[in-house]
Amino acid sequence: xxxxxxLASAFLKExxxxxxxxxxxxxxxxxxxxxxxxxxTIHETRHEGTALTMAEGWARAxxxxxxxxxxxxxxxxxxATSLTVASRAKVPMVVFAGxxxxxxxxxxxKYNQQKFVDATEAGFVPIWKASEAxxxxxxxxxxxxxxxxxxVLNAPMDVQAEEYTGEIDEYEPSSTLxxxxxxxxxxxxxxxxxxxxxxxxxxxxxxxxxxxxKAGAGDAIVKLADRVGALLATTLPMxxxxxxHEYHVGVSGLYATKxxxxxxxxxxxxxxxxxxxxxxxxxxxxxxxNAKYVQIDLQPSIVMGNGKRxxxxxxxxxxxxxxxxxxxxxxxxxxxxxxxxxxxRGMLAEYDPDPRDFEIDAGxxxxxxxxxxxxxxxxxxxxxxxxxxxxxxxxxxxxKKPRDLTWAINTFGCIGQAVPTAIGAAVARPGQAMAVVDxxxxxxxxxxxxxTAARLGVKLLxxxxxxxxxxxxxxxxxxxxxDARASAIPTPDLGAVARAFGCRxxxxxxxxxxxxxxxxxxxxxxxxxxxxxVSRSVVSVPYSRLWFGEDV
Amino acid sequence: xxxxxxxxxxPSAPEEVWxxxxxxxxxxxxxxxASIVGQSEDGTLDTSVVVKxxxxxxxxxxxxxxxxxxxxxxxxxxxxxxxxxxGTRMRxxxxxxxxxxxxxxxxxxxxxGTVEVSGRMASLIEGGASLVxxxxxxxxxxxxxxxCAAGHP
Numbered sequence: 001x002x003x004x005x006x007l008a009s010a011f012l013k014e015x016x017x018x019x020x021x022x023x024x025x026x027x028x029x030x031x032x033x034x035x036x037x038x039x040x041t042i043h044e045t046r047h048e049g050t051a052l053t054m055a056e057g058w059a060r061a062x063x064x065x066x067x068x069x070x071x072x073x074x075x076x077x078x079x080a081t082s083l084t085v086a087s088r089a090k091v092p093m094v095v096f097a098g099x100x101x102x103x104x105x106x107x108x109x110k111y112n113q114q115k116f117v118d119a120t121e122a123g124f125v126p127i128w129k130a131s132e133a134x135x136x137x138x139x140x141x142x143x144x145x146x147x148x149x150x151x152v153l154n155a156p157m158d159v160q161a162e163e164y165t166g167e168i169d170e171y172e173p174s175s176t177l178x179x180x181x182x183x184x185x186x187x188x189x190x191x192x193x194x195x196x197x198x199x200x201x202x203x204x205x206x207x208x209x210x211x212x213x214k215a216g217a218g219d220a221i222v223k224l225a226d227r228v229g230a231l232l233a234t235t236l237p238m239x240x241x242x243x244x245h246e247y248h249v250g251v252s253g254l255y256a257t258k259x260x261x262x263x264x265x266x267x268x269x270x271x272x273x274x275x276x277x278x279x280x281x282x283x284x285x286x287x288x289x290n291a292k293y294v295q296i297d298l299q300p301s302i303v304m305g306n307g308k309r310x311x312x313x314x315x316x317x318x319x320x321x322x323x324x325x326x327x328x329x330x331x332x333x334x335x336x337x338x339x340x341x342x343x344x345r346g347m348l349a350e351y352d353p354d355p356r357d358f359e360i361d362a363g364x365x366x367x368x369x370x371x372x373x374x375x376x377x378x379x380x381x382x383x384x385x386x387x388x389x390x391x392x393x394x395x396x397x398x399x400k401k402p403r404d405l406t407w408a409i410n411t412f413g414c415i416g417q418a419v420p421t422a423i424g425a426a427v428a429r430p431g432q433a434m435a436v437v438d439x440x441x442x443x444x445x446x447x448x449x450x451x452t453a454a455r456l457g458v459k460l461l462x463x464x465x466x467x468x469x470x471x472x473x474x475x476x477x478x479x480x481x482x483d484a485r486a487s488a489i490p491t492p493d494l495g496a497v498a499r500a501f502g503c504r505x506x507x508x509x510x511x512x513x514x515x516x517x518x519x520x521x522x523x524x525x526x527x528x529x530x531x532x533x534v535s536r537s538v539v540s541v542p543y544s545r546l547w548f549g550e551d552v
Numbered sequence: 553x554x555x556x557x558x559x560x561x562x563p564s565a566p567e568e569v570w571x572x573x574x575x576x577x578x579x580x581x582x583x584x585x586a587s588i589v590g591q592s593e594d595g596t597l598d599t600s601v602v603v604k605x606x607x608x609x610x611x612x613x614x615x616x617x618x619x620x621x622x623x624x625x626x627x628x629x630x631x632x633x634x635x636x637x638x639g640t641r642m643r644x645x646x647x648x649x650x651x652x653x654x655x656x657x658x659x660x661x662x663x664x665g666t667v668e669v670s671g672r673m674a675s676l677i678e679g680g681a682s683l684v685x686x687x688x689x690x691x692x693x694x695x696x697x698x699x700c701a702a703g704h705p
Binding site: 067079183258261262265279283284285286287289307479480545546547548549550551552 | 606607608609611635636639640645672673679680682687
């Protein structure tokens with residue numbers, strides 16, 4: 001048995017069923033061995049970076065360790081952006097990376113792979129000799145879970161080709177080394193101090209982050225909020241979570257509605273649950289000018305986006321800590337109406353995210369109306385992934401329906417991630433329709449993956465808000481009264497492009513065509529792209545605030 | 553750094569406009585969201601200004617100093633301070649003047665200066681800050697005209 005076979009066997013024993021990758025001579029023998037197993041499906045992509053991102057989307061949707069396979073040298077360096085994104089997103093993954101033979105110093109593909117991986121903020125596990133092969137796989141999966149980030153398993157071709165003499169049947173997977181997540185409670189004195197502050201609060205707000213969902217604290221948060229009359233809000237990555245509560249005000253931060261910002265100004269206590277309350281969520285603290293903070297998280301300590309620590313930092317499991325606070329309040333007979341007044345309810349019910357009128361360019365639609373049509377026509381069972389760019393500031397405001405899955409892709413602030421993330425998430429949820437909304441530049445960056453989407457047959461709606469420009473830069477140029485044409489790039493009919501790749505596709509220049517397109521997507525099978533031509537004249541609410549100083 | 557270059561006409565005589573512009577309390581009354589909260593012995597004014605960046609309100613506390621050249625009807629105002637949360641500093645200087653205006657009884661007012669915002673707010677307000685300052689300058693002109701028309705103070 002070759003080392004490459006032993007490595008494949010170890011991946012199987014780790015429970016791997018799904019791999020995304022692009023084959024090259026550094027991973028082909030490992031790939032071949034793994035592919036022989038009936039329980040494993042390896043999805044071939046058209047770029048290494050998108051393979052990594054699909055595996056990331058799959059990992060996020062399943063909660064399992066995502067697996068990606070690339071070949072050596074240039075195969076690995078194609079991961080530069082996507083691997084950095086996954087590192088920053090703290091997604092547990094293992095990347096099988098071939099490496100040029102250790103003995104080969106003249107290969108054109110020779111490269112210092114560890115230096116590269118270090119720069120992407122991912123972990124690195126090298127395999128220096130054959131006897132270490134299985135231990136290395138176990139270490140990679142262990143570290144991926146414990147460090148919650150991608151780990152690159154570096155496998156030189158000459159080591160892979162050696163004979164393996166170990167007992168592969170005796171492999172013990174990394175799960176045997178993990179003690180399991182331990183739910184810890186904060187120091188009782190700190191807890192009591194926080195409860196005292198919350199008891200005195202007249203206007204509390206709860207901001208829930210990813211840590212709250214991870215701990216399963218949703219119901220407990222609602223119970224606490226109802227007891228003290230708190231408004232509910234989330235960080236941007238958690239957009240839509242707990243969204244069917246009548247006192248949910250949406251996202252906190254630049255993507256907050258005007259009504260939410262006006263209410264936040266009245267808040268006297270902010271309770272952050274599993275949220276770092278960074279400068280995005282708190283607008284450097286300015287979104288809560290009159291509040292004291294209680295923060296619940298697992299980090300040893302956190303400096304919030306206002307440059308300070310919380311008044312009461314509670315290190316503990318989100319669920320147990322929120323339950324403990326609620327229990328102490330209940331024991332003390334504390335209840336408060338807080339923000340729960342008819343006036344506030346009226347403000348939230350009547351809210352129009354953007355009442356402004358814009359002249360719509362000929363042959364295009366108002367992107368706000370298009371987003372509303374998408375939101376109405378896609379049932380709540382359809383997950384929606386928002387991309388990055390000017391259009392996401394519109395779709396995030398106008399797609400408000402609480403959904404089984406809502407992700408806002410903004411890690412590392414790059415375009416091009418949303419579509420491959422969505423393909424990976426769609427693979428993870430077979431039989432369930434999924435939608436991704438992104439700009440034209442973001443979609444076109446990895447248009448070759450339309451082939452992968454068609455090949456895999458995922459029921460994925462790719463709604464492109466096409467302003468035929470780098471939309472964010474276009475609006476910045478306009479705000480500075482510069483010549484915005486430098487940021488405009490014409491596109492072909494992306495519906496026709498999608499059809500050529502084997503997807504369904506449609507160009508939409510009217511709102512009726514958008515509605516018809518979504519209906520056609522829902523009625524049929526497989527991926528579909530809607531090239532929705534949107535008017536550049538409509539500036540998103542976040543950009544209107546940031547670049548035009550508008551009070552919207 | 554945000555530059556201010558404002559030119560506007562006020563339908564009141566130069567001496568009436570100057571009477572407002574040379575009175576710190578009247579000037580502060582013309583700045584939207586501003587108030588005087590104290591005065592130190594050297595004449596420096598302790599002022600508070602609420603600025604709206606989009607829907608977000610930020611309160612600045614600034615020490616402002618006014619120097620007047622009565623004969624030339626010109627003045628310098630300099631202010632520096634920080635916001636109530638403490639993450640952002642601002643520094644501003646401006647030179648203003650009143651001359652007889654184009655109309656028989658009107659005045660022309662000029663304001664030239666700079667505003668510097670540094671610290672946490674700087675990224676939050678991005679390019680919109682210059683438009684906010686521009687809007688405040690416009691409101692200042694309007695309030696000044698109204699105050700002069702109503703008969704100072």
